[in-house]
Amino acid sequence: DARFDPKEHQHLRYNPLRDSWILVSAHRMKRPWAGQVEKPPEEQIPRYDPRNPLCPGNTRANGEVNPDYESTFVFDNDFPALQPDAPDPGADQHPLFQSKAARGVCKVMCFHPWSDVTLPLMKKEEVVKVIEKWVELVEEIGITYPWVQIFENKGAVMGCSNPHPHCQVWASNFLPNEPALSDRCQRKYYEKHGEPLLLEYAKQEAEKKERVVVESSDWLAVVPYWATWPYQMLLLPRRHVLRLNDLTTEEREGLADIMKRLLTKYDNLFEVSFPYSMGWHGAPTGPHLKENNSHWQLHAHYYPPLLRSATVKKFMVGYEMLAQEQRDLTPEQMIPVLHKSVKRYVAILHR
């Protein structure tokens, strides 16, 4: 029997945050690719576009005029998936036709008045302002709602329809599937091992060093052992922190710094403004603020779609949708690629 080598031999890995398995098939990258090729992200975005509803001073779909904002700017989504006042479908339902009321708010948050910057191209102080606004929103909206999902869809390939740097905040009167699952998994681990899952994980990764992408005294970013997307990343504080609004001033500044470093690595990877969906997971809020949530640890997930180049992505399709997520090479093999330094793109990074 051959000795097991993760770089050579297909295997399953366990995702403890989702209680599920990933199929890792190290050699699938060798297959020729004659499939779909994406348009590379646009590099020439005007700093100000009079028709862009996210720019300062412009009029949005509902007739409202944006202020001449100079830092971040938050407004209610003009086409919200969640509104505060939907009626209840009522009880007494067939078990196979169950529905429930969904209430909430959807906000859009611009990161910067300029359309031609992204988080890694912004100044550290400007990224700190973004983080401070996130903290404020979690604190404010979290009084009422059990879940406040902050997320950024970056790049057209990730369904983003506006190049202006922005994220969204969708808060709901229910715990959505993903955080509910993560809550169960973290709780179970805590009950069994007496310490938060992600604190132990961060400690282990900081020691092993095999999957670390960037780190500082307060923060750690790794391609997780159970990563499903090729360059997936998990960003988390080293200290036990439940929610964004529990971060100290230094930790917020450290976060701005590590986000800039992490996203610069992403941009350098294929020498384009790197597309991804990212979002924050922290302990639930609203009625959960009164509960013990020690099993939780704040973290951000980064899910970038690209696989081979700026234009060839990983497709999570047939087998992945119907059976199980599958990746074409190991998470560890992504680390040297993420660490290569690229002269060309670093130059563009100075505005």
Place this chain on the structure above:
Amino acid sequence: DARFDPKEHQHLRYNPLRDSWILVSAHRMKRPWAGQVEKPPEEQIPRYDPRNPLCPGNTRANGEVNPDYESTFVFDNDFPALQPDAPDPGADQHPLFQSKAARGVCKVMCFHPWSDVTLPLMKKEEVVKVIEKWVELVEEIGITYPWVQIFENKGAVMGCSNPHPHCQVWASNFLPNEPALSDRCQRKYYEKHGEPLLLEYAKQEAEKKERVVVESSDWLAVVPYWATWPYQMLLLPRRHVLRLNDLTTEEREGLADIMKRLLTKYDNLFEVSFPYSMGWHGAPTGPHLKENNSHWQLHAHYYPPLLRSATVKKFMVGYEMLAQEQRDLTPEQMIPVLHKSVKRYVAILHR
């Protein structure tokens, strides 16, 4: 308080096969779309291409020559994600760094010798041949492996890299996440209600008629109540059937017929060869053949990505990846659209 109207008011719906919830926000389709636009599927594919490794008589990547096949043709995937003989990672692992052996086989199955046909364009007898080959593969490979996943990725937008009509068969020594979850959900329902979940569901849908797309004496295709993709479809026999190889000769012929009708509706929808990922779920095999699997009902899932037109898809990104799947209008609103008859595309259907 306003009365609840699913077409007007956002709500959650329960997916009993996945024990999870979908956010249905009826009015999101109204938002303007300035995001990514896909290339429409190619309409002019040559019947025979000397460079296409799936065509009869051509040489594949590994040097093997395809026979001059006249119906279906099955061969081992030249870049398999699963192979029969990977070594075991071994036990004694940290709970956060768990891996397991993964063994299996990956096969490719061509539906037809011609590259310019698709299932809806094939003759009924030709589709019957495809179904018979599926039956044969489930029977043969299912002797050894607990799960035999038959799936088709159709269209470049679904990661398909070869326009020749084909599907794949990936069999594994483990029950993948999705069927494992479906197995648990169907079992729980059966234990509680004393009848198979999907049999009761088919009965209800056949009565309600609200979400039925095509039906026959043996088969039923609906946009499920809990659909997440805009035009998602669930295809299932009306009789209690555990696996593809339990279908009678008449049911196989009825399946060919209903598949042609269903896929013609898809093609007519936006007047293009409609992209999707589809696959079969039936009772597990291998060691599970000896168990009681009465809670199972054979079914196929169709997951098509398009939303507004042949070139604008639904993006399952930020909120969907990090929180919960969300759809922009109700499943019921898709039914009249699927039923409209289109003169132009019906004409092309006659070869």
